[in-house]
Amino acid sequence: MSGWTQFRAILRKDLVRELRTRDMLVSMILFVLLAMVIFHYAFSVKEGADLTYFTGGMLWVTFIFAMLLGLNRSFAQEKDEHCLDGLLLCPVDRVTIFLAKTAGNLVFLLIIQAVAVPVFTLFFIERNYAGDLLPFLVVLLLADVGICALGTLLATISMNTRSRDLLLPILFLPLIVPVLIAATGATTLIFAEGAGFGDLLARLLFLLGFDAVFLVAAWGTYDFAIGE
Amino acid sequence: MKKLLSAPALFAGAGIFLIVGLLLAFWWAPTDASSMGFSQKIFFYHAPIAETALVAFGVAFVAAIAYLRTQDLRWDRLGYVSIRLGLLFSVLVMLTGMIWGKAAWDTWWAWEPRLTTFLLVCFLYVAYWVLRSVVDEEQRRATYAAVFAIIAFIDVPITFFATRFLPEGLHPVVIQAGDSGMEGRMLTSFLISMLGMTLLLAALIRRDLEIEDLRDRVTDLKTSLGG
Amino acid sequence: MTIEEGVKYVAAAYAIILAVLVVYYFMSARRVSALRRDVEALEDEAKRRRAPAGEAGAE
Numbered sequence: 277m278s279g280w281t282q283f284r285a286i287l288r289k290d291l292v293r294e295l296r297t298r299d300m301l302v303s304m305i306l307f308v309l310l311a312m313v314i315f316h317y318a319f320s321v322k323e324g325a326d327l328t329y330f331t332g333g334m335l336w337v338t339f340i341f342a343m344l345l346g347l348n349r350s351f352a353q354e355k356d357e358h359c360l361d362g363l364l365l366c367p368v369d370r371v372t373i374f375l376a377k378t379a380g381n382l383v384f385l386l387i388i389q390a391v392a393v394p395v396f397t398l399f400f401i402e403r404n405y406a407g408d409l410l411p412f413l414v415v416l417l418l419a420d421v422g423i424c425a426l427g428t429l430l431a432t433i434s435m436n437t438r439s440r441d442l443l444l445p446i447l448f449l450p451l452i453v454p455v456l457i458a459a460t461g462a463t464t465l466i467f468a469e470g471a472g473f474g475d476l477l478a479r480l481l482f483l484l485g486f487d488a489v490f491l492v493a494a495w496g497t498y499d500f501a502i503g504e
Numbered sequence: 505m506k507k508l509l510s511a512p513a514l515f516a517g518a519g520i521f522l523i524v525g526l527l528l529a530f531w532w533a534p535t536d537a538s539s540m541g542f543s544q545k546i547f548f549y550h551a552p553i554a555e556t557a558l559v560a561f562g563v564a565f566v567a568a569i570a571y572l573r574t575q576d577l578r579w580d581r582l583g584y585v586s587i588r589l590g591l592l593f594s595v596l597v598m599l600t601g602m603i604w605g606k607a608a609w610d611t612w613w614a615w616e617p618r619l620t621t622f623l624l625v626c627f628l629y630v631a632y633w634v635l636r637s638v639v640d641e642e643q644r645r646a647t648y649a650a651v652f653a654i655i656a657f658i659d660v661p662i663t664f665f666a667t668r669f670l671p672e673g674l675h676p677v678v679i680q681a682g683d684s685g686m687e688g689r690m691l692t693s694f695l696i697s698m699l700g701m702t703l704l705l706a707a708l709i710r711r712d713l714e715i716e717d718l719r720d721r722v723t724d725l726k727t728s729l730g731g
Numbered sequence: 732m733t734i735e736e737g738v739k740y741v742a743a744a745y746a747i748i749l750a751v752l753v754v755y756y757f758m759s760a761r762r763v764s765a766l767r768r769d770v771e772a773l774e775d776e777a778k779r780r781r782a783p784a785g786e787a788g789a790e
Contacts, residue, residue, distance in 0.1 A: 429655070433648050438638040446634055447652065450627040451659050454666035461670055479670055486662060493658055497651045500572055503644065515756070526745075542737030546744040553748070596751055600744045607740040704752070711759050718766035725773035729780070 279372050286363070286376035290350075291383060300349050301387060304342045308392045311338045312399055331400050332464030336419070336456055338392070343385060343423055344448060347431040348441040350381070355435050364502070374428060374498040381424040389416060401467050408466045411473050411480075415466070418483035419459040422490060426451055429494040432501045458482045511714060514707030521700030528693035543607035548694055550600040552701040553593050554622070558660065560590030560705055561629070565657035568650035580646035583653055584636065585712040589705060591629045597622050617667040624663050628656045 294300055315334045319327055327334070354360050363373060393416075397405075405412065427448060434443040458479040465471040473480070529548040536544035564586040571579035601619050602612050613619065632652055639645035 426655075429651075433635070433651060436639075436644070437635070437648070438640070443635065443638060446631045450624050450631060451655065453624055454659070454662050457666045457670050482666065482670060489658060489662065490655070493655055497572070497654060500647050501651050503647070542734050543740045545737075545741045549745065549748055592751070592755065596748055599747050603740055603744045603747075607737065708755070708759070711763065715759060715762050715766060718763065718770060722766060722769045722773065725770065725777060729773065729777055 279369060282368050282372050283376045283379075286368075286373060287379050290377065290380035294350070294380075294384065300346055301384060303349070304346050304384070304388050305391050307345060308338050308342050308388055309395060311341070312392075312396055316399065327400055328402065328468045329464055331396075331467045332460035332462070334400070335393075335396055335463055336460050339385065339389065340423065340449075340452060340456070342388060343381070343427055344445050346384060346388075347381065347427045348444055351431045351435040352441065360502070370499045370502050371495050373502065374432075374494060377432075378421075378424045378428045378494075381428055382420055385420050385424060389420070403467060403470065405466055405470065408470055408472065411471065411476055412463070412466050414473075414480060415459060415462045415476065415483070418480060418487060419455050421487045422455045422483060423452060425487065425490050425494055429490075429498060429501055432498070436503060455483065455486055458486070509710070511707055511710040514703055514710055518700050518703035518707050521696055521703060523700075525693055525697030525700050528689070528696060533689040533693045543604070546600060546604050546607065548697050549701075550597065550604055551694070552698040553600065554597045554618070555698060556701040556705045557590050557593035557597055557622075557625070559702060560586045560593060560709075561625075561653075561657050561660065563709070564590065564653045568653040571646055571650045575643065577642065577646055580649065581713065581716055582709070583646075583649065584632075585709055585716065587629050587632055587653065589708050589712065591626065591633075593705070594622050594626050594629070598626065617664060620667045621660070621664040625660055628659065632656065 312334070315338075319325060319330060427444075430447045430451075431444055434440060434447060437443055462471070462476050462479040465475060525548065529545055533548075535542055564583045567579045567583040567586065571577075571583065598619065601622065605614055605616075605619065606612050632649060635652055636645055636649050639648055
C-alpha cells in the first residue's frame, strides 16, 4: 500500500466516521454560532457600538476555540476506542498518519467555517466584501492549515497525558498567537476597509511561512509524539 | 580545563565580566543622547539578560534534538535545567523591560514587540513545565517535553517577527529607529556585560546539573540502604 | 527626564536583577552543600552496615 493510498484510507475513515454520526460537527457549529451571539452581548455595551474593527478578532478567536473543542473530542474518541493503537500496528509511516489526521481536521474546520462565515457576515458585517472574497478565502485556508497542523501534533501529545483535554489549550494557544496576529489583521482589513492581495501580501506570506515551518517541524517530530 | 569549566570558576568569571561591564557602562560609556538619558543604562543588563534567556532556550532546543536521537535521559535533564533558568531570565527581562518602559514611555505596560514576545515566551515555557508534570513515565515525559521544546523554540523568533512586522494598526507604519545603534564605548561595555551574563548562565546550568546528579546519588543510596 | 529620576529607575532595575540572581545563587549553593552532606552521611551509613555484615559472614 503506497503512502498516498494509506493517506486516503485514513482520511476516509476519519471523515466517514464523523459524517455518519455528525455529533462533533454539529456541536462545533452550534458552539461557533453561540459564540457569535455571546460576542455581540459582550461588546455591545455602548448604544450602537461599531464592532467593524473587532470582526477579524471575533472570527478567529471563535474558530480557534472551536478547533480546540473538536481536537479534544476527536482524539479522546480515538483513544477510548483504541483506534490509534490499531493503526500503529500496521506498517504505516507515522508522518502519513499525521498528514491524514491534519487533513481530516482541516476538512472539519472548513465545513464549520462554511456555515459560520455567512452567519457572521449577517450579524456583524456591513460592507459587501464579495469583491474581496478570493483574498479572504486564501487567508482562511492558510491560517486553517497552521491551526490544524499544530493542533493535530499537540493533541496527539496531550491526549496521552493525565490531564488530556485541559492540557491542549495551554500548549496550543501561546504557539498559535502569530497566526492569530496575521489572520485577524488580514481579516479585519478585508471586512472593514476592503483589501486586495497587495495589501495583504505581508500577512499572507507570513502565514505561508508559518505553515511551511510547522509542517516540517511536525513531520520531523510526529514519530516521537505518537509514541511507541 | 575541567577546573576552568567547574561551577565556581564559571561564577567567578561571570562575576568579573559583569562587574567590569557594569563599571564601564556607568563610568566609561557616554550617556545616551535621546530623551531617556541616564535611564538608558538599564539597557546594559536588560538586553544581555534577554539574549541569555534565548540562549538558554536554544540550549534546550539542541538538548531536545539530542535526546530524541539518543534517548539518553541526561539530555532531558540538560533541557529542563536550561528551560527553568531561561524562564527565570525571561521573568527578569519582563521586569526590567517594564521599568525601562516606565522610564522611556511613562507607562508600565505597552503591547510592543519585546515585552509581548517575552510574555508569550513565559507562557510557552510554563506550558512546558505543565506538560512535564502530567506525564508520569520518565522516557515518555522526556520525549513529549523534547518535542515541545523544539516546537516552542521555533515559535519564538516567529512570534517576535509577527509582533514586530505585522502592524496591529493594520497599516504599515514607517518603522521607527527603535533603539539607536550603539558604537564605540557603549558597544564594548554592552558586549562585556553580554559575555558576563552568558557565563553566568553557564555557571547556573553547571550548578543545577550538579544538584540533579547529587539528588540522584542520594536516591540511589537511600534505595540501596533501605532495600 | 532629570538625572535624579533616571537614577531611580536604573537603580530599581539593577536592584531587581541583583536580588533575583543573588537569591538564586545562594539557594542553589545551599542545596548543593546540603545534598553533599546527605551523600556523605548515606555513604558512611552504607560502609557501617557492610562492616558488621562482613564479620557475621566470616564467622
